[in-house]
Amino acid sequence: MASKRGCSLYSLVNEIFEIALKAEKAGVDLRHFVEREALLVRAKKIGFVPVLESLWHEMIEVAYTNSRELVVKSWFESGVLLAKYYAESGLRNPLRELLKDLEALSWNVSEMNMKGDDKAIHLSIRAPKVSEPYVTLLSVMLEGVLTTFGYRVINKEVTRSFIKLEALREAGSSD
Amino acid sequence: MTKEKKLVYVSKDIIDEITRITRRKGTFISKFVEESLNQAIKLEDMGYSIEEAAESFEVIRALRVLGGVFTPQEVLECLARETCRANESLLEKWYEAGILYGKYLKEKFHDPLLKLRKFLEIVRWDLNEVNVKHDKNLIKLVCVSVTHNHELTEALARFVEGVVTGLGYHVQKKEVMKSLILLEFNSMYT
Numbered sequence: 386m387a388s389k390r391g392c393s394l395y396s397l398v399n400e401i402f403e404i405a406l407k408a409e410k411a412g413v414d415l416r417h418f419v420e421r422e423a424l425l426v427r428a429k430k431i432g433f434v435p436v437l438e439s440l441w442h443e444m445i446e447v448a449y450t451n452s453r454e455l456v457v458k459s460w461f462e463s464g465v466l467l468a469k470y471y472a473e474s475g476l477r478n479p480l481r482e483l484l485k486d487l488e489a490l491s492w493n494v495s496e497m498n499m500k501g502d503d504k505a506i507h508l509s510i511r512a513p514k515v516s517e518p519y520v521t522l523l524s525v526m527l528e529g530v531l532t533t534f535g536y537r538v539i540n541k542e543v544t545r546s547f548i549k550l551e552a553l554r555e556a557g558s559s560d
Numbered sequence: 561m562t563k564e565k566k567l568v569y570v571s572k573d574i575i576d577e578i579t580r581i582t583r584r585k586g587t588f589i590s591k592f593v594e595e596s597l598n599q600a601i602k603l604e605d606m607g608y609s610i611e612e613a614a615e616s617f618e619v620i621r622a623l624r625v626l627g628g629v630f631t632p633q634e635v636l637e638c639l640a641r642e643t644c645r646a647n648e649s650l651l652e653k654w655y656e657a658g659i660l661y662g663k664y665l666k667e668k669f670h671d672p673l674l675k676l677r678k679f680l681e682i683v684r685w686d687l688n689e690v691n692v693k694h695d696k697n698l699i700k701l702v703c704v705s706v707t708h709n710h711e712l713t714e715a716l717a718r719f720v721e722g723v724v725t726g727l728g729y730h731v732q733k734k735e736v737m738k739s740l741i742l743l744e745f746n747s748m749y750t
Contacts, residue, residue: 395569399571401600402570422603423602431632432632432633434633434636440650441629443650447642448638456642462634463632526635
């Protein structure tokens, strides 16, 4: 690292400690901070952008009321794209990694659980503080994800703050 | 990773400070040292310098404090297209949200205009360029994104206009076209 930056090991190490001390003084946990940065890098890679939550819910309400079909299609397609990206990423368990990242990026979702194996998947999501259209659209996006990974949704339960999806692996599909 | 040790000099002031912190936390100096270096290496591997990461940390913290969500860009564009067409008053909400951000930046930072640029660069990574130029009393802000549709550009322009207003500036000129936002503003008191 020091030779890449063209500085001495002494100055690099001292600089790192100075910044670590600054972070400590500001009450920032360095490990947590780096984890958050890594998440942002992943968000950028998978084409996610941050948006203000209040506007976001307002936009969803209006769009869902006025152009439901188009909006649903857009969410489903983004689930498909997301799944394709992870499927091609060379990860050992791309679906699990995708859901882990999605959970970390969904500050408004309080819990996202995935159980199952190669044959069947059970997904449950709790999001008590969001609007009903948002929960519906999130479930649509997840359907796009599961379909792309070769699963068929056999049971879907969507209420104001809860999503439950059960899916079976389609015969003949592979990762 | 090998556990072989290497001796590197560290200035006494820094070691004193580390000692003070580790004592307070009831941990070892060696643990603090290893943890700091490990995290710095991780950041470097991600293509960040620690200084850049510190900037983005502040910005993301602001986003979290004021309420933010992550969404696929194509979904955001679809929503912007459908909602801006259907509901003009929603643009006003982008403006009002911008004012709130502007006030927050003004309250929190010494150079809020610089933070606004950083905010747009870091949070709106879908923007290809963000530029702030000072020309005597006038300040020019340019945002370029080749991927935004017209509706999203317009919504973002209203948001930025709101931020600038919240910072206490007066917008003199605004040009919005697909993928480009140009704002000229000056202090309300000049």
